[in-house]
Amino acid sequence: MTGGAVPSSAEASGERAVAAGGTIGSVNTGDFVTQVEKATLLPPEALAITPAGLVHLPERTQLFVGRARELALLDEGVGVQVLCGLGGIGKSTLAARWAADRVAGHSVVWWITAETPAELDAGLAGLARAMQPGVVGVLPEDALRERALQWLATHDDWLLVLDNVSAPADLRPLLARVGDGRIVVTSRRASGWQDVARTVVLDVLSPGEAAELFRGVCAGAAEQDGLDELCAELGYLPLALKQASAYCAEAGITPRAYLGLLAEYPGEMFAATAEGGEAARTLARVWQVTLERLRDTPLAVSVLQVIAWWAPEDIPRRFLDPLGTPLEVTEAVRRLAAHSMITLGGGMLSVHRLVQAVVRADQSEATNRARGSASALLLLSLPEGKALGDRHVAVHAEALAGLTDPGDDDQVAAEVFLQAATFLGTVTAFGRSQWLGERALQAMRRLHGPDHTRTMDAAQVLAIAAGMTGSGTWVPAELLSEGLASRLSVFGPDHPGTLSTRRYLARALLASEPERAEELLRENVAHTHRVLGPRHSESIRARYDLILGSDVAARDVAELEKLCADAEKASPEDPALCGTIKRTLVLRLSAAGETERALALAEEAAEESLRVHGDADTRTFISRLLLVHALTQSGRVEQARLLGRAVLEECLRTVGEGELARLVRMTVR
Numbered sequence: 001m002t003g004g005a006v007p008s009s010a011e012a013s014g015e016r017a018v019a020a021g022g023t024i025g026s027v028n029t030g031d032f033v034t035q036v037e038k039a040t041l042l043p044p045e046a047l048a049i050t051p052a053g054l055v056h057l058p059e060r061t062q063l064f065v066g067r068a069r070e071l072a073l074l075d076e077g078v079g080v081q082v083l084c085g086l087g088g089i090g091k092s093t094l095a096a097r098w099a100a101d102r103v104a105g106h107s108v109v110w111w112i113t114a115e116t117p118a119e120l121d122a123g124l125a126g127l128a129r130a131m132q133p134g135v136v137g138v139l140p141e142d143a144l145r146e147r148a149l150q151w152l153a154t155h156d157d158w159l160l161v162l163d164n165v166s167a168p169a170d171l172r173p174l175l176a177r178v179g180d181g182r183i184v185v186t187s188r189r190a191s192g193w194q195d196v197a198r199t200v201v202l203d204v205l206s207p208g209e210a211a212e213l214f215r216g217v218c219a220g221a222a223e224q225d226g227l228d229e230l231c232a233e234l235g236y237l238p239l240a241l242k243q244a245s246a247y248c249a250e251a252g253i254t255p256r257a258y259l260g261l262l263a264e265y266p267g268e269m270f271a272a273t274a275e276g277g278e279a280a281r282t283l284a285r286v287w288q289v290t291l292e293r294l295r296d297t298p299l300a301v302s303v304l305q306v307i308a309w310w311a312p313e314d315i316p317r318r319f320l321d322p323l324g325t326p327l328e329v330t331e332a333v334r335r336l337a338a339h340s341m342i343t344l345g346g347g348m349l350s351v352h353r354l355v356q357a358v359v360r361a362d363q364s365e366a367t368n369r370a371r372g373s374a375s376a377l378l379l380l381s382l383p384e385g386k387a388l389g390d391r392h393v394a395v396h397a398e399a400l401a402g403l404t405d406p407g408d409d410d411q412v413a414a415e416v417f418l419q420a421a422t423f424l425g426t427v428t429a430f431g432r433s434q435w436l437g438e439r440a441l442q443a444m445r446r447l448h449g450p451d452h453t454r455t456m457d458a459a460q461v462l463a464i465a466a467g468m469t470g471s472g473t474w475v476p477a478e479l480l481s482e483g484l485a486s487r488l489s490v491f492g493p494d495h496p497g498t499l500s501t502r503r504y505l506a507r508a509l510l511a512s513e514p515e516r517a518e519e520l521l522r523e524n525v526a527h528t529h530r531v532l533g534p535r536h537s538e539s540i541r542a543r544y545d546l547i548l549g550s551d552v553a554a555r556d557v558a559e560l561e562k563l564c565a566d567a568e569k570a571s572p573e574d575p576a577l578c579g580t581i582k583r584t585l586v587l588r589l590s591a592a593g594e595t596e597r598a599l600a601l602a603e604e605a606a607e608e609s610l611r612v613h614g615d616a617d618t619r620t621f622i623s624r625l626l627l628v629h630a631l632t633q634s635g636r637v638e639q640a641r642l643l644g645r646a647v648l649e650e651c652l653r654t655v656g657e658g659e660l661a662r663l664v665r666m667t668v669r
Contacts, residue, residue, distance in 0.1 A: 053107065054107065054108045054109070054110070054130055054131065055103055055108075055109045055110075056109070056110050056111050056126075056127075056130065057096055057099055057100055057103075057109060057111045057161070058092075058096050058111060062216070063093075063213060063216045063217065063242060064093060064094075064097050065205065065209045065212045065213045065216070066205055066206065066209035066212075067090070067094050067097075067202075070083070070094055070200055070202060071094070071097075071098055073200045074098050074184065074200065077182075077198055077200075078182070079180070079182070079183070079197070079198075080171075080175065080183040080184075080185065080196060080197035080198070081183070081184050081185070081197055081198050081199075081200060082165075082184075082185040082186075082187055082193050082196075082197045082198070082199045082200065083095055083184065083185065083186045083187070083199075083200050083202060084186075084187050084188065084189060084190045084193070084199050084200070084201055084202070084340060085188070085190070085201055085202035085203070085340050086188070086202075086237075086340045086341070086352055086355070087188050087239075087286040087287055087289070087290060087340070088237055088238065088239030088240060088283060088286050088287075088354075089202045089203070089204065089237060089238060089239070089340075090202060090205075090238035090239070091186035091187075091202055092163050092164070092186050093238065094202065095161050095163065095184050095186050096111070096161070098184070099111070099159060099161050099184065102159065105157075106157055106158055106159040106181075106182070107155070107157045107158060108127070108131075108157075108158040108159070109158070109159045109161075110123075110127050110130075110158070110159070110160050110161070111123075111161045111163065112124070112126075112127075112160065112161070112162050112163065113163050113164060114162040114163060114164065114165050114170070114171075114185075115163075115164045115165070115166055116166065116170070117170050117173075120162065120165075120170065120171075120174065121141070121142075121145050122141070123162075124144075124145045124148040124149065124174075125141045125142075125144035125145045125148065127148045128144040128145065128147045128148040128151075129144060131147075131148070131151065132147065135147075149174070149177045149178065152177070152178040152179060152181060153177050153178055153179050154179060155179060155181065156179050156180040156181050157181065158181040158182070159181060159182045159183075159184070160181065160182070160183045160184070161183075161184045161185075161186075162183060162184070162185045162186070163186050164186055164187065164188075165185050165186070165187045165189070166187070166188075166189065166293075167189060167192070168189065168192040168193050168195075168196045168197075169192075171185070171196060172196070175196065183197075185197060188290060188339050188340045189338055189339060189340070190337060190338060190339070190340045191337065191338045192338065204235060204236040204237055204238075204352075205236045205237075205238060205241075206236065207228065207231060207232070207236060209236075210231040210234075210236040210238075210241055211227055211228065211231055213238060213241050213242065213245070214227060214230075214231065214241050214244070214245040214255070215227075215245075216245070217242065217245035217246050217248075217249050218245040218246075218248045218249040218255075224254075224255070225254040225255060225256045226254055226255040226256025226257075226258075226259055227255045229255070229256070229259060230244060230255035230256070230258060230259050233259060233262065233353075234354060235312075235352050235353045235354050237352065237354055239283060239286065240283055240354055243272070243273060243282060243283065244258055246273070247269075247272055247273070266357055266358075266360070266361040267284070267361035267362070267363070270282065270283045270284040270354075270357070270358050270361055271283075271284040271285070283354060283358055284358055284361075287341075287355060287358055290339050290340075290341060291304075293339065294335055294336070294339065294341075297331060297332055297335050299323060299324055299328055299329070299331070299332040300331075300332040300333075300335045300336050302323065302332070302366075302370065302373075303320060303323065303329075303332045303333065303336060304336060304341060304342075304351070304355070304359055305359055305366060305367060305369075305370035306320070306323070306370045306373050306374050306377065307342075307349070307351055307356070307374075308351075308355075308356040308357075308359040308360045308367075308370065308374075309356075309360070309370065309371050309374035309399070309400050309403055309404070310374060310378075310396040310399050310400060311395050311396050311398070311399040312350060312351050312352065312353045312356060313348075313350045314348050314350070314392060314395070315348060315349050315350065315351070315392075315396065316347060316348060316381070316392050317329075317333065317344075317347055317348065317349060318347075318381065319377050319378070319381045319392075319396075320332075320333070320377070322376075322377060322380055323373075323377075333349065337349075341355060360403065371400075371404060371408075372410070372412070374396075374400055375400065375410070375412045375413040375416050376412050378393050378396055378397055378400070378416045379412055379415055379416050379419070381393055382419055390423065391423070391427070391654065391655060391656070393416070393419070393420060393423070394420040394423045394424050394432075394436075395656075397416050397417055397419075397420035397436065398420065398432060398435075398436060400413070400416070401417055401435075401436060401439050406439060406442055406443065409439070409442075409443035409446075410443075410447075411443075411447055413443065414439075414440050414443035414444050414447060414454075414458075415440075415454070417436045417437075417439045417440040417443070418436075418437070418440035418444070418454065418457065418458050418461065420436050421433045421434075421435075421436035421437040421439075421440055421458075421461050421462070421465065422461050424436065424465075425437075425461060425464055425465050425468075426618050427618045427655050427659075427660050428468075428618070428659035428660045428663065429659050429660070430464075430465045430468035430659060431465075431659075433461065433464075433465035434462060434465035434466050437458060437461045437462030437465050437466075438462055440458040440461070440462075441455065441458035441459055441462050444458045450482075450486060451486050451489070451490050453490075453491075453497065456483050456486055456487055456490075456497065456501070457497070459479055459480075459482065459483045460480065460483055460500065460501055460504060462479065463476040463477075463479040463480045463483070463504065463508065464476070464504055466479070467507075467508050476508045477505065477508040477509055477512070480501060480504055480505035480508055481505060483501045483505075484498070484501045484502055484505055487501050493523075493527055494527050494530075494531045496538070499524055499527065499528065499538065499542070502520050502521075502523060502524050503520075503521070503524060503541075503542075503545050505517075505520060506518075506520040506521045506524075506545065506549055507545075507549070510549055514549075517549050518546070518549055518550055521542070521545050521546040521549045521550070522546060524542040524545065524546075525539070525542040525543055525546055527542075528541075528542045529542075535566070535569065535570055535571050536570065536571065536572075537567070537570040537571070537572055537573070537574035537577055540563060540566055540567050540570050540574075540577060541574075541577055543563055543566075544563055544567075544577070544580070544581055544584075547559050547560060547563065548584070556588055557585070557588050557589065557592055560581060560584060560585045560588060561585065563581055564578070564581045564582060564585055567581050575608070575612045576612075576613075576619065578608070579605055579608060579609050579612070579613075579619055579623065580619075582601055582604070582605040582608075583605055583622060583623060583626050585601060586598050586601050586602045586605065586626045586629075586630060587626070587629075589601065590629065590630060590633050595630070595633045595634040596634060598630045598633065598634075599627075599630040599631065599633075599634045599636075601630075602623075602626050602627040602629070602630035602631075603627060603630075605623045605626065605627075606620070606623040606624050606626070606627045608623075609622075609623040609624075610623075615650065615654075616650075616654040616655075618655070618660060621647060621650070621651055621655075621660060621664065624643065624647045625644075625647060625663070625664060625667045627643065628640045628643050628644045628647065628667055629667060631643065644664070644667060647664055648661070648664045648665060651664050
């Protein structure tokens, strides 16, 4: 007691009880000693908790569109729910909007940034300070956190939003203590929540919603030029759209102008923000945080750098197998998926196109190495023994070609483009084949010169595709003539490559120079018979080409029937050649009015093609289409219609949209 102070009254009863009416310097109660130095006595009202109507949320955003499905799922949920998805997809915005609209139903609605356990603890302490202002500056942080947990454990009319949680384990101490209130979590982590909460996975906006979001910041008719293209280029990602719209509004430029800047300066634009904007909320920064978390699994970062050079969807996981052991690759893929950087399903993985763009914008040596790896992995992924290639390799080769400069193509890239162009030609995607064929030929000429065998192969693939599309930088016949001269000079008249080029040159000349075309085809027949013998499959192929290119319409059915019988006895056997001749014979029999014979042969050809080539091969699709045609010609229209629909569905599933799908649609109408 200090001098002059009058102590307040205090009473104590019971063994070793202590009562004090003021500050106590030191107390000894007996066997066990408790020291209290400079204790502060609080009036009872300071300890009262009055949370009614307590709300702490981010400023309600006016830029909110769509998300009806996700809002409904949140309304249906109880307990703990997790909004998860790629950084920048709008998880926090959705949580803030939903919570703001549900304030009336809760006594406490509290937002906590919870990226780390320390931030979560600080947020809980902040809740305690708001509920008990009298303890501010008095109780330490851990005591405040404990008071908040005690209140949450004994009440159920509260709502917590825990924003940007890094890992499910960070929430377990909290969830073990709290009662039956509502918790909404936002997280980039897409997995590990099964024992903790129900997840709601966010996807990108629809095209219409994306345009609406952009106009919310950058409105006006003049500002809409190129808007749809920009939304598509940004992959309908909310953060990217907000970043772009704010920039366009401030800079006074159109979406099309922004597209131009993005194409020329991707790294700078992904990091750009309007004046006063949050630098930490740009695309470059948001995803850099996730990449930093993945540094302890280097292969995960390497995988992301490789797939940045491919198409964003339908990437077969097997393409990544050469990058490490099965466990290493699986672990890398798992971690990327867990952090919402990729999505998995059906043996495929997908990645958002802007994630790819941000990764490519990094001008480090690792990015350049990844481009080379992307080419090499595609080449390694070509299936052995399947000469026609692989649809997925072709699609990702096209993406790689579109993202890189032709002057940087090495031998591996050139070979990938040539293989892809060849495959696309076999599935009648001639426009795409022509584009990649030009790219392959340019690289082969630069790397090997005009007389290298792969340069000649590239020229031939390009010529075939250009001939089928009726366009191109080179006239197909001229290009093939150059190729034939080169092959004759390097390999001689009897080389298989020479025979092949001569055959395609003849086909290119059939309409304009039929006599010259027939002369070339007869040369092939003479060369194959002399070198290989009449029963060799190449000799029979040469005869087949001559029949198609000669004026033998009056006797071509008989000629083809004889040729078909010879092809079945050819040595070596060539099932593909047999199928080609049979398909042509089906058409000729139908044209001659022999519909029943045509139908029987069409059924036989379709069954053989399915057995030899499988159900996803172009030759099988063509054989089944001919069966549709034969069924129609023979009056079995309903059967033809059902088969045609099945063929179209299978074609779209395995090959996708393109010339072949259009051919199927024309046939099944």
